[in-house]
Amino acid sequence: MSVKARKHSRLLTGLLPALLVLGASVMAFYKISYLGYNLDAVIQSESYYLETVMEFDGHGTAVEISMALPQTLANQTVSDEAFGSDDMKFVVQTNSLNRRGIWKAKKISGRHSISYTATIITKNRRFTIDSTLPTEQVIPKKIARSLLADTAIQSDSPEIAALADSLHLSTDSTILYNISNIYQYVTYDMKYVKYSGTTDALTAYHLGEASCGGKSRLMVALGRYLGIPARLVGGKILSTGKSKATHIWVEYYIHGYWVPFCPTNHYFSEIPSNYLILYYGEQPVITHTKDINFKYYFNLKKRLTTTNAGLASLKHHPLDILNIWATFKRVSISLELLKIIIMLPIGVLAVVFFRNIIGLETFGTFMPALIAIGFRDTGLWQGAILFILIMIFGAIVRLILTRLQLLHTPRLAIILSGVVLFNLGLTIVGVQVGWLDLARVALFPLVILTLTVERFSLISEEYGVWEAARITLLTLFVAATAFSLMSWRLLQSVVISFPETILVVIAVYIYIGRYSGFRLMEYSRFRHLFARV
Amino acid sequence: MRITHLLGLLPSKLGLLGINARNVELIYTNNERKFFPNVDNKLRCKELLSAHGIPVPQTYHAVTGLESLRVWQKALEGVHSFVIKPNRGYGGSGILLVERKGELFQSGSTTLDVEDITFHVQQIFNGAFSRDNVSDTAYFEERIINHPGVDAFIADGVEGVTDVRIIFKGNRPLMAMMRVPTRESDGKANLHQGGLGVGIDLETGLSLNGCHYNKVITHHPETGNPLSGIPIPHFFEMIEYGAGISDIIKLGYIGVDFVCDARHGPLVLEVNARPGLNIQIANEEGLKKRLQ
Numbered sequence: 036m037s038v039k040a041r042k043h044s045r046l047l048t049g050l051l052p053a054l055l056v057l058g059a060s061v062m063a064f065y066k067i068s069y070l071g072y073n074l075d076a077v078i079q080s081e082s083y084y085l086e087t088v089m090e091f092d093g094h095g096t097a098v099e100i101s102m103a104l105p106q107t108l109a110n111q112t113v114s115d116e117a118f119g120s121d122d123m124k125f126v127v128q129t130n131s132l133n134r135r136g137i138w139k140a141k142k143i144s145g146r147h148s149i150s151y152t153a154t155i156i157t158k159n160r161r162f163t164i165d166s167t168l169p170t171e172q173v174i175p176k177k178i179a180r181s182l183l184a185d186t187a188i189q190s191d192s193p194e195i196a197a198l199a200d201s202l203h204l205s206t207d208s209t210i211l212y213n214i215s216n217i218y219q220y221v222t223y224d225m226k227y228v229k230y231s232g233t234t235d236a237l238t239a240y241h242l243g244e245a246s247c248g249g250k251s252r253l254m255v256a257l258g259r260y261l262g263i264p265a266r267l268v269g270g271k272i273l274s275t276g277k278s279k280a281t282h283i284w285v286e287y288y289i290h291g292y293w294v295p296f297c298p299t300n301h302y303f304s305e306i307p308s309n310y311l312i313l314y315y316g317e318q319p320v321i322t323h324t325k326d327i328n329f330k331y332y333f334n335l336k337k338r339l340t341t342t343n344a345g346l347a348s349l350k351h352h353p354l355d356i357l358n359i360w361a362t363f364k365r366v367s368i369s370l371e372l373l374k375i376i377i378m379l380p381i382g383v384l385a386v387v388f389f390r391n392i393i394g395l396e397t398f399g400t401f402m403p404a405l406i407a408i409g410f411r412d413t414g415l416w417q418g419a420i421l422f423i424l425i426m427i428f429g430a431i432v433r434l435i436l437t438r439l440q441l442l443h444t445p446r447l448a449i450i451l452s453g454v455v456l457f458n459l460g461l462t463i464v465g466v467q468v469g470w471l472d473l474a475r476v477a478l479f480p481l482v483i484l485t486l487t488v489e490r491f492s493l494i495s496e497e498y499g500v501w502e503a504a505r506i507t508l509l510t511l512f513v514a515a516t517a518f519s520l521m522s523w524r525l526l527q528s529v530v531i532s533f534p535e536t537i538l539v540v541i542a543v544y545i546y547i548g549r550y551s552g553f554r555l556m557e558y559s560r561f562r563h564l565f566a567r568v
Numbered sequence: 569m570r571i572t573h574l575l576g577l578l579p580s581k582l583g584l585l586g587i588n589a590r591n592v593e594l595i596y597t598n599n600e601r602k603f604f605p606n607v608d609n610k611l612r613c614k615e616l617l618s619a620h621g622i623p624v625p626q627t628y629h630a631v632t633g634l635e636s637l638r639v640w641q642k643a644l645e646g647v648h649s650f651v652i653k654p655n656r657g658y659g660g661s662g663i664l665l666v667e668r669k670g671e672l673f674q675s676g677s678t679t680l681d682v683e684d685i686t687f688h689v690q691q692i693f694n695g696a697f698s699r700d701n702v703s704d705t706a707y708f709e710e711r712i713i714n715h716p717g718v719d720a721f722i723a724d725g726v727e728g729v730t731d732v733r734i735i736f737k738g739n740r741p742l743m744a745m746m747r748v749p750t751r752e753s754d755g756k757a758n759l760h761q762g763g764l765g766v767g768i769d770l771e772t773g774l775s776l777n778g779c780h781y782n783k784v785i786t787h788h789p790e791t792g793n794p795l796s797g798i799p800i801p802h803f804f805e806m807i808e809y810g811a812g813i814s815d816i817i818k819l820g821y822i823g824v825d826f827v828c829d830a831r832h833g834p835l836v837l838e839v840n841a842r843p844g845l846n847i848q849i850a851n852e853e854g855l856k857k858r859l860q
Contacts, residue, residue, distance in 0.1 A: 391588060440687055443696040497661055498761065551589035553579050561584055563784045564849055 052542035059535040093143035103314035119150035159308040181264035187235040190259035264288035382517035394554030403513035429488030583857025598820030655705040662697030715828035717801030723790035728755030744768040765850035773803035779849035
């Protein structure tokens with residue numbers, strides 16, 4: 036390159052990043068000041084997509100299935116509800132507290148599948164109970180029935196009275212004192228055991244141990260005994276994946292407010308942001324006609340949604356990217372997929388940083404970022420474990436293949452097939468043992484895995500297994516960093532609302548691309564020379 | 569900025585070159601991409617060099633397709649020992665040193681038959697050892713016999729070729745190092761597999777201290793002999809041949825790998841457009857310093 040050309044390139048590499056950053060800033064400024072982009076519109080809140088799938092075999096007779104449906108309450112918003120009825124009649128029954136979906140058919144045969152889906156946003160709610168409030172309070176008529184004993188909550192039993200005495204409960208003490216003592220007893224003095232049947236309050240007391248239902252019923256019984264209106268709350272703890280588990284906790288009526296308590300997971304006057312309320316009182320989440328081979332599961336997927344209120348505040352304009360995303364959502368193009376694509380340049384930042392500034396070796400240039408995409412479906416830790424399992428399996432297959440002395444491309448094809456079978460096997464095992472996260476391995480990018488296995492094998496052949504293992508771990512580490520970067524919610528919100536951020540990232544890449552300083556690892560490489568200076 | 573200056577202090581004192589600086593300041597600015605095939609394609613490189621009177625090892629046979637795959641035995645009739653190489657190989661992988669043992673062949677400790685060798689050639693042909701796994705040419709090349717002058721560097725029983733890497737900026741030699749196979753490296757002269765690098769004084773042609781992995785060493789770890797002060801056979805001839813190569817292959821920053829054959833003297837084995845950096849450890853000095 037001539038001196039002139041070199042000057043030219045230096046000018047360009049200095050100017051270009053500046054121009055990119057300037058361009059991005061102008062666009063962002065325009066969107067903020069003229070289109071009214073603001074934090075409310077930009078920051079997306081975490082939501083869950085709840086899917087309840089119920090299946091059964093009809094035998095030509097009547098079938099009725101019902102399910103408690105979540106409602107929008109102070110701690111939760113339920114939207115985009117959809118019901119799959121599969122030839123059945125569907126109605127929603129509502130009373131003052133609860134809502135149930137009922138699927139009915141007079142004569143139905145064959146396998147059927149019905150479903151309920153909704154988008155759910157939940158938030159944490161915490162109450163402070165004034166320490167001077169008395170236990171006696173004015174109880175509205177509507178609430179008075181929350182004081183009555185029933186078959187599972189035997190608040191009128193002498194044993195409950197004796198227990199209340201031993202816990203020093205008294206209507207003369209403050210309500211906070213009484214509730215604290217009750218909570219202390221059911222939460223900490225009673226052991227927690229996993230048990231799936233219904234345990235009534237007395238049985239829980241006799242056993243001294245219970246699951247969430249038993250603990251909650253005893254807590255309700257003690258409250259009612261003291262004259263504090265109390266009720267069971269049934270719902271679901273939100274976490275990604277398929278499950279059948281539901282959860283029960285408690286609400287006490289305290290001077291005009293229903294205040295939540297969860298003796299199982301230790302929440303005192305608080306409902307955490309991952310609790311979804313499905314119903315109040317004593318009722319099953321799902322009921323169904325007997326002998327129909329009924330199966331069900333809940334499937335929860337995490338999503339980010341822009342709140343509609345935020346979106347509404349924006350002006351319409353062709354440059355308004357948020358509106359474009361909203362359109363995507365309407366025509367059901369996967370916004371999730373789009374998010375990955377748009378976050379990829381950011382994830383790659385981790386790869387560039389670790390390779391060129393730190394000097395870590397990884398398999399392939401962008402392999403770590405692509406593996407990071409795989410983690411999105413499996414979660415980071417499970418993903419990492421599965422990745423290592425697949426690598427070990429692949430390396431063994433590769434070792435066997437070395438003996439067969441096959442040509443390169445067919446050999447790669449066999450490894451690919453092997454990895455597919457292995458993943459399928461893991462999926463089947465996952466479904467059988469009920470560990471559904473394991474089943475998600477099927478979503479791992481197979482070709483990436485195959486190529487990584489091949490590189491692993493070549494390196495272990497040429498430089499030994501330890502070197503290959505070392506690079507595997509480094510690759511995994513860089514992938515994990517890329518994943519964290521790509522799934523960082525705030526950053527996601529910013530990039531989705533301001534895709535021009537990618538211009539800034541490109542500017543950073545140009546800067547790093549001209550960086551001629553030592554890589555951090557080179558200080559270690561040349562340390563023996565430094566020592567001799 | 570302060571921190572980068574501080575971190576830059578140590579390397580700049582020694583004039584050390586890092587990978588980033590090598591790529592940005594030397595390779596991208598001196599080696600145009602379009603001329604890379606002049607060295608990455610080893611057969612082309614050999615042709616270019618020998619057309620300009622620079623000695624290279626003899627090529628017996630090149631397998632460019634299934635036709636030539638069948639006739640390798642014929643082409644190598646009467647050749648006792650030879651080397652099979654992938655034309656676009658890198659990092660020394662895919663290279664097979666072979667010696668005839670009657671009907672069979674010996675490569676290191678393993679015995680091979682005709683089928684095994686054909687398979688290896690086919691592997692090369694299918695791109696198993698080339699960058700990006702593109703289809704590659706395999707070639708059979710004359711096997712080098714070490715010049716007795718380098719025996720002092722090699723432990724008993726180690727079979728393998730020592731070579732001399734000289735880095736040139738244009739026609740100017742910057743730094744040189746001899747690469748010595750060891751028991752640990754299984755006869756390979758690759759530094760990252762446990763081979764030794766021995767620095768060479770450009771003025772005197774005498775050996776200096778060396779490096780083993782990233783460590784500076786003064787004595788051979790397997791023989792215990794001191795490394796420095798031994799004359800490198802034909803070193804000045806190598807410098808002379810090497811000085812002309814940059815113009816021939818149109819690359820401005822290169823590492824030229826010479827071997828010193830007992831029968832033919834110095835031969836250019838290959839040229840590297842991205843020469844490594846551990847030569848600096850073997851010479852206990854930085855390449856940046858030499859560039860000034």
